[in-house]
Amino acid sequence: MGTGIGRAQWVWIIGVALVGLVLRSLAARGGLWLDEAWSAIFAQEVATPAGVLFQINHDNNHHLNTIWLQLVGPDAPPILQRALSIASSTATIVVAAHIAARRGSAPAILAAIAFCLPPFLFTYGAEARGYAPMLLAWVCAIGIADRWLADPARTKPSTALAIAALLGCLAQATMVFGLAILALWVLVERVRQAGWRRGLFDGIALFAPAAIVAFLLVAVAWIAATAGGTGFHLGNREAHDWSKWLDAMRQLVNGTVGSVLVLLLLGYLASHVHDRMVRLAIIACALPLLVALLALPNSGASRYYVVVVPPLLLLAAIALPIAWNRPIGRWLASGVALAFLVNAAFADVTMIRNLRGDPGRAVATLARIAPHGAKVSVDYPRSSAILIAAAWSQHYPLTLADTPCPPAHFHFVERDGEAAFPDAPRWCGRPYREIARGDPAGLSGTHWRLYAAMR
Secondary structure, three states: OOOOOOOOHHHHHHHHHHHHHHHHHHHOOOOHHHHHHHHHHHHHHHHOOHHHHHHEEEOOHHHHHHHHHHHOOOOOOOHHHHHHHHHHHHHHHHHHHHHHHHHHHHHHHHHHHHHHOOOOHHHHHOOOOOOHHHHHHHHHHHHHHHHHHHOOOOOOOOHHOOOOOOOHHHHHOOHHHHHHHHHHHHHHHHHHHHHOOOOOOOHHHHHHHHHHHHHHHHHHHHHHHHHOOOOOOOOOOOOOOOHHHHHHHHHHHHHOOOOOOHHHHHHHHOOOHHHOHHHHHHHHHHHHHHHHHHOOOOOOOOOHHHHHHHHHEEEEEEEHHHHHHHHHHHHHHHHHHHHHHHHHHHHHHHHHHHHHHHHHHHHHHHHHOOOOOOOEEEEEEHHHHHHHHHHHHHHHOEEOOOOOOOOOOEEEEOOOOOOOOOOEEEEEEEEEEEEEEOOOOOOOEEEEEEEOOOO
């Protein structure tokens, strides 16, 4: 494969990727949670790929994922609806190993393990959203740039980078952050190698097509949003809050390497590594701080920093084998690896068991109690998507009440985060009892309760 490692090592890498495929498939069971469900609703409302591109003016429209949801159909089982993400995330394991393989067999195998297990990649690799396809395009872009930086005399892979930019931006707009990080990294590396003038010229020549692609996609999205007269809609917009940003950083660190201590140890080990991947990781880690300093909205959403994860994991895969050759480094590398594996295993098993709170169980409960169909009212209009998507996939004749009052015999309540559910549920003077519930244990999911009216 042009990386200098043997067939036996690639057997190990493919084996790790297959483990990743099985684990993601196990985690992809259960009903679609809120954001996934709305993507499925959008996909059916516009009916065609052109509609996905030009008619859905919402940040929850991750174009490639929405088109995939159209292709498989609204009544497809959830694991098939999530298949694009599962396949993309599994392929990312192999691509990351291919990048690290330029540094040797040990980094390649470690990279495969590092991209197989961390909760951040595991979560988004098993849900029907655009983050996993975007990450595949982002890691491919890193590999393209890394290979060229190793031999700048080669023809600049501008077209390949533009294709990665196109697919990544269509998958999820966070790819724009990745392209900015990559462009700055290439500029720094080329300036180090050839000086400012040559470095600036090479950077512009390499990234001009990718920048044009990103600009055109943004322009198309803007035109589509303004042409409809309603503008672009954000599912959630929150002002910058330092406490929420710090919580997002905690989720990012815990979902990547396990803890701040492990990250600090990794930083120490990386300080003894002379590899351009060190500088990529440093530049990537500056992104969350820049977002906070600019006080950008939604800075407390950890998923927006997912592009930071691949550079950190690639750095870890390169740094640990180097540290292993030093006496004290061997102990530190062992500690980092063990902490990572324990944290990832616990989080991944929890997610496989929890299935993001599995809102599909609400409809399964209705099917058991009222097998011929049921009418359900909801507290919030947004919650209807969860029930609709689950009813589609389970082929259940569900009817949604037009208004919450008077409530239907069954009432569905969905909450954000730590928001409380009623202790003594009563709507419009009518008492209810809880008959099913779900609470996610991970980075994404839906807190919900299903109630039935008391006679």
